[in-house]
Amino acid sequence: MVQFSTEAKAIAEKIIRRYPEGKQKSALLPLLHLAQAEFDGWLSVETMDYVAELLSIKPIEVYEVASFYTMFNLQPVGRYLIEICQTSSCWACGAEDIIEYLEGKLQIKVGQTTPDGMFTLKTVECLGSCGTAPMFQIGDKFHENLTLEKVDGILETCKTENKRSRYC
Amino acid sequence: MLGMTKKLLLALDHIEGISKLDVYRQHGGYAVLQKALKATPESLVEEVKKSGLRGRGGAGFPTGMKWSFLAKPEGVPRYLVCNADESEPGTFKDRYLMERIPHLLIEGMIISSFALGANTSYIYVRGEYYYIIKILEKAIEEAYAAGLLGKNILGSGYDLNLYVQPGGGAYICGEETALLESLEGKRGNPRIKPPFPAVAGLWGCPTVVNNVETIAAVVPIIQMGGDEYAKIGIGKSTGTKLISASGHINKPGVYEIELGLPVEEFIYSEQYCGGIRNGKKMKAVVAGGSSVPILPTELILKTAAGEPRLMSYESLGDGGFATGTMLGSGGFIVYDEDTSIVKNLFTFARFYHHESCGQCSPCREGTGWMEKILHKFIDGHATLADIDLLWDVQSKIEGKTICPLGEAAAWPVAAAIRHFRHEFEAYVNNPAAIKQVKHYYRLNKLEVVNS
Ligand SMILES: Cc1cc2nc3c(=O)[nH]c(=O)nc-3n(C[C@H](O)[C@H](O)[C@H](O)COP(=O)(O)O)c2cc1C
Ligand code: SF4
Ligand code: FES
Numbered sequence: 001m002v003q004f005s006t007e008a009k010a011i012a013e014k015i016i017r018r019y020p021e022g023k024q025k026s027a028l029l030p031l032l033h034l035a036q037a038e039f040d041g042w043l044s045v046e047t048m049d050y051v052a053e054l055l056s057i058k059p060i061e062v063y064e065v066a067s068f069y070t071m072f073n074l075q076p077v078g079r080y081l082i083e084i085c086q087t088s089s090c091w092a093c094g095a096e097d098i099i100e101y102l103e104g105k106l107q108i109k110v111g112q113t114t115p116d117g118m119f120t121l122k123t124v125e126c127l128g129s130c131g132t133a134p135m136f137q138i139g140d141k142f143h144e145n146l147t148l149e150k151v152d153g154i155l156e157t158c159k160t161e162n163k164r165s166r167y168c
Numbered sequence: 169m170l171g172m173t174k175k176l177l178l179a180l181d182h183i184e185g186i187s188k189l190d191v192y193r194q195h196g197g198y199a200v201l202q203k204a205l206k207a208t209p210e211s212l213v214e215e216v217k218k219s220g221l222r223g224r225g226g227a228g229f230p231t232g233m234k235w236s237f238l239a240k241p242e243g244v245p246r247y248l249v250c251n252a253d254e255s256e257p258g259t260f261k262d263r264y265l266m267e268r269i270p271h272l273l274i275e276g277m278i279i280s281s282f283a284l285g286a287n288t289s290y291i292y293v294r295g296e297y298y299y300i301i302k303i304l305e306k307a308i309e310e311a312y313a314a315g316l317l318g319k320n321i322l323g324s325g326y327d328l329n330l331y332v333q334p335g336g337g338a339y340i341c342g343e344e345t346a347l348l349e350s351l352e353g354k355r356g357n358p359r360i361k362p363p364f365p366a367v368a369g370l371w372g373c374p375t376v377v378n379n380v381e382t383i384a385a386v387v388p389i390i391q392m393g394g395d396e397y398a399k400i401g402i403g404k405s406t407g408t409k410l411i412s413a414s415g416h417i418n419k420p421g422v423y424e425i426e427l428g429l430p431v432e433e434f435i436y437s438e439q440y441c442g443g444i445r446n447g448k449k450m451k452a453v454v455a456g457g458s459s460v461p462i463l464p465t466e467l468i469l470k471t472a473a474g475e476p477r478l479m480s481y482e483s484l485g486d487g488g489f490a491t492g493t494m495l496g497s498g499g500f501i502v503y504d505e506d507t508s509i510v511k512n513l514f515t516f517a518r519f520y521h522h523e524s525c526g527q528c529s530p531c532r533e534g535t536g537w538m539e540k541i542l543h544k545f546i547d548g549h550a551t552l553a554d555i556d557l558l559w560d561v562q563s564k565i566e567g568k569t570i571c572p573l574g575e576a577a578a579w580p581v582a583a584a585i586r587h588f589r590h591e592f593e594a595y596v597n598n599p600a601a602i603k604q605v606k607h608y609y610r611l612n613k614l615e616v617v618n619s
Contacts, residue, residue: 018329018331018333020245020288020371023352023371025352025353025354026333026351026352026353027353028353028354029295029333029334029335029336029350029353030333030334032336033295033298033334033336055353057353061353061354064355065336065353065354065355068336068338068355068356069295069335069336069337069338069356070336070337070338071295071296071336071337072336072337083296086515086518087257087458087515087516087519088257088258088415088454088458088501088512088515088516088519089257089258089414089415089501091511091512091515092415092416092501092503092507092512093414093415093416124296124337125255125257125339125518125519125522125523126255126256126257126258126259126458126519127296128254128255128259128260128262128263128294128296128297129260129263130257130258130259130260130412130414130415130420130499130501131260131412131413131414131420131421131422132420133414133420137296139298140298140299140302141299142299167295167296167298168298168301168334
């Protein structure tokens with residue numbers, strides 16, 4: 001059975017207290033972020049059922065929310081989830097070249113994970129970093145004004161640190 | 169006049185450590201709150217009304233008027249929710265403001281909550297900005313410790329709790345009723361209006377939703393008084409505005425401008441965008457975020473009547489959609505002469521299709537259809553009839569949906585065809601040329617290989 005660590009449990013309880021009596025469902029998005037960070041960067045059915053139990057809501061209420069928002073991964077992802085923006089400003093400043101380079105370098109296509117489980121490459125829409133395009137996000141970190149050399153350095157750092165990326 | 173813009177929001181952004189409470193206070197931070205807590209809530213609403221401030225989230229609705237619509241039934245809590253979802257392509261000003269001067273937003277939240285009679289307020293931040301959420305939470309913690317939040321703020325008897333709420337990655341949650349649904353822990357499906365949030369918002373209670381920049385602007389307004397603020401800017405476009413400048417310019421970034429600045433000066437002066445990069449010519453501009461009509465160079469610099477175009481709600485809107493555009497969120501994207509308008513439009517169409525919540529068929533089906541037709545163009549197998557089909561599809565969305573996302577998806581398509589039809593024709597007539605243009609088309613699905 002999945003279980004939050006004692007630390008995560010304390011955070012979850014604090015989050016639930018942000019809302020008035022009986023409105024604990026409002027904690028769903030923050031708790032899904034927390035759960036995703038706790039359990040390898042994705043949400044299994046078991047994890048979602050656990051969150052439903054914590055909030056005393058029906059599992060379906062969790063599934064329908066988790067499947068609506070793009071930040072929640074319903075399948076396993078690599079230790080580093082690279083989310084590259086492909087919208088107008090980034091596109092106009094060369095995002096396609098970065099995508100092509102990443103695909104070549106990692107030997108995967110967008111949407112795939114490297115065989116060693118290290119990197120997943122995903123395209124996303126505008127991340128509010130248009131003035132520093134092209135850019136991608138890995139966990140909560142924005143990598144901006146990307147060049148091919150910069151990409152090399154970032155991937156190397158990931159491999160050395162080998163710590164799963166997370167948002168929260 | 170060059171160099172004369174009065175900075176009201178970003179006056180302190182370059183001061184080292186300004187994100188910390190003590191530094192912010194050393195520079196006068198929270199003095200306006202002190203002043204506000206001695207005034208009556210009604211008089212604060214009155215100052216905001218007099219200021220002429222218009223919502224900075226995109227729609228430009230007068231803030232004071234919105235505040236005065238807030239219902240005040242006895243014994244029912246009221247809420248202020250700050251919209252920090254910022255997902256309109258081309259827009260990144262709220263992120264800049266929150267990252268650099270988080271306490272300005274917090275001070276604005278406390279003053280505004282006091283003015284509206286809210287004792288609990290939320291800042292809803294898009295989930296992708298998690299590092300900003302951490303900055304805000306740290307600043308809020310500092311404010312609690314200093315007695316600026318919580319019970320009996322600065323001895324005034326006023327109580328306020330302030331929380332940050334993360335989104336989950338959905339542009340539609342920037343629409344205020346979708347945002348409220350999301351804050352209630354649901355899918356971000358916009359609600360049918362009426363009732364408006366001012367009557368039935370968060371958990372069915374009266375609620376005001378305002379953009380980050382709008383709430384931050386309340387601080388200088390209360391500081392200088394509404395009448396003084398209204399003297400800044402031009403006509404009904406009062407005050408200053410944060411502009412997110414991106415694309416093919418020499419100096420992309422966030423600029424605070426006085427409304428009324430000539431567009432030409434904004435693009436070419438060294439103080440702002442610094443002109444087009446690599447010595448290229450400008451081809452087109454999206455002036456207010458992805459949803460507003462794109463304009464070719466001649467129409468962005470001058471109105472159809474030949475007047476210089478100004479950065480204001482009225483001047484950018486001059487000529488309606490036939491020859492004008494909108495100030496919108498202030499997401500200013502500049503494209504150089506080498507840019508393919510059709511492919512750029514395709515990135516917008518893909519965006520709106522991805523972000524449609526799917527409740528209304530004209531939007532759900534229309535956005536997908538527009539993306540598909542545009543994909544035919546960039547793939548080199550569109551026909552001239554597809555231009556008319558695209559026009560036809562976009563024309564059937566506006567006014568037929570629950571929320572404005574549908575028309576926000578349609579307007580850029582209409583504008584691109586209106587001003588750049590020849591480019592669509594070139595894509596049909598000269599497929600060989602298209603082969604030289606790189607393009608990618610991908611689905612956003614995750615697929616796991618060997619793991
Ligand atoms: C599809 C859609 C997306 C929106 N996104 C945002 C947003 O990211 N930030 C924002 O402040 N307003 C956004 N808005 C506008 C809000 O609905 C609302 O008008 C605004 O938050 C009100 O605040 P203001 O009056 O201070 O501008 C969006 C509207 C629509 C229809
Ligand atoms: S217009 Fe589109 S995004 Fe808005 S409610 Fe309808 S389907 Fe959803
Ligand atoms: S277009 Fe890429 S971050 Fe905005």
